[in-house]
Amino acid sequence: MNLKRQNLLLLFSGLVLVLVPLFTVKPEKEGDELFLGADDKAGGVIKELSPGYKPWFVPLWEPPSSEIQSLLFSLQAALGTGAVAYCLGYYRGKRRALHDDDPARY
Amino acid sequence: MHIMEGYLPIGHAVGWTLVSAPFLAWGIKSLTRQIREKPEARLVLGATGGFAFVLSALKLPSVTGSCSHPTGVGLGAVLFGPATMSVLGFVVLLFQALLLAHGGLTTLGANTFSMAIVGSFVAYGVFRCGSAVRLPFNLTVFFAAAIGDLATYVVTALQLALAFPDPVSGLNGSAMKFLGVFALTQIPLAMVEGLLTVFVMNLLRGHVGEQISRFVPVLNGTVR
Numbered sequence: 001m002n003l004k005r006q007n008l009l010l011l012f013s014g015l016v017l018v019l020v021p022l023f024t025v026k027p028e029k030e031g032d033e034l035f036l037g038a039d040d041k042a043g044g045v046i047k048e049l050s051p052g053y054k055p056w057f058v059p060l061w062e063p064p065s066s067e068i069q070s071l072l073f074s075l076q077a078a079l080g081t082g083a084v085a086y087c088l089g090y091y092r093g094k095r096r097a098l099h100d101d102d103p104a105r106y
Numbered sequence: 107m108h109i110m111e112g113y114l115p116i117g118h119a120v121g122w123t124l125v126s127a128p129f130l131a132w133g134i135k136s137l138t139r140q141i142r143e144k145p146e147a148r149l150v151l152g153a154t155g156g157f158a159f160v161l162s163a164l165k166l167p168s169v170t171g172s173c174s175h176p177t178g179v180g181l182g183a184v185l186f187g188p189a190t191m192s193v194l195g196f197v198v199l200l201f202q203a204l205l206l207a208h209g210g211l212t213t214l215g216a217n218t219f220s221m222a223i224v225g226s227f228v229a230y231g232v233f234r235c236g237s238a239v240r241l242p243f244n245l246t247v248f249f250a251a252a253i254g255d256l257a258t259y260v261v262t263a264l265q266l267a268l269a270f271p272d273p274v275s276g277l278n279g280s281a282m283k284f285l286g287v288f289a290l291t292q293i294p295l296a297m298v299e300g301l302l303t304v305f306v307m308n309l310l311r312g313h314v315g316e317q318i319s320r321f322v323p324v325l326n327g328t329v330r
């Protein structure tokens with residue numbers, strides 16, 4: 001299998017793994033919220049196991065709304081993608097410059 | 107896998123910080139040595155840190171009806187070794203604790219241990235084992251990333267179980283509850299992480315490999 005096809009297949013399978021639950025999982029009860037964060041669910045389990053537990057420290061700063069939070073999360077993802085893409089682009093260009101006598105390779 | 111701010115009793119918070127500290131010290135030493143000895147590999151190092159940034163920001167839906175995220179540490183652990191990657195994982199967690207109120211400073215030690223340290227070391231261990239028995243390279247990378255990711259979430263569940271044993275069924279009971287929240291949700295997401303790691307590894311090997319495989323031998327498909 002050539003690399004391009006393998007890569008497409010990898011991305012496609014990843015997408016399927018994510019999309020299938022999005023459409024197949026239904027809430028247990030009508031009106032239950034779906035796809036909450038597992039971290040928050042763990043907080044719920046803690047409350048159930050140890051009802052008296054009070055978090056003894058609060059975040060120094062919290063994003064003022066879920067919009068701001070998703071803004072920051074997308075910023076995080078964008079920064080990361082930037083680093084990966086810069087590296088790949090840099091070396092791809094460099095390799096092309098080294099082998100510019102043979103454009104068929106690209 | 108982020109244990110929320112303030113959600114670990116103080117003894118546990120301090121304990122996990124103490125457990126993580128020596129690994130981070132080792133990691134910083136190995137990271138600075140790598141930057142000094144092979145400055146050519148810096149860009150790839152940055153890319154693996156970037157990969158962890160992206161993946162840990164992606165909260166994906168799973169079969170249990172809740173959302174969780176991959177960790178992205180497997181790639182760097184395989185390319186640069188687990189000690190170095192644990193520092194990069196720590197940076198991701200610090201960023202999220204300070205700017206996103208995701209995780210926290212008091213739980214940073216525990217979260218660093220599960221994601222940055224156990225995730226990296228398990229991924230690296232699986233990679234070495236897979237290579238030793240001559241599994242195909244990409245399959246080995248897949249297993250390394252996926253199992254490292256899963257290990258992180260199992261550790262998180264156990265950390266919480268240790269801090270909050272079930273009043274009736276004790277440690278086992280609460281471990282099952284936390285594993286139900288974290289580990290089940292994570293199984294398909296760990297597979298997604300494995301697939302994406304192989305994808306980026308393919309791109310790196312294709313475009314970067316021959317140019318710096320002298321410095322990062324794994325990119326050549328060989329193991330040190």
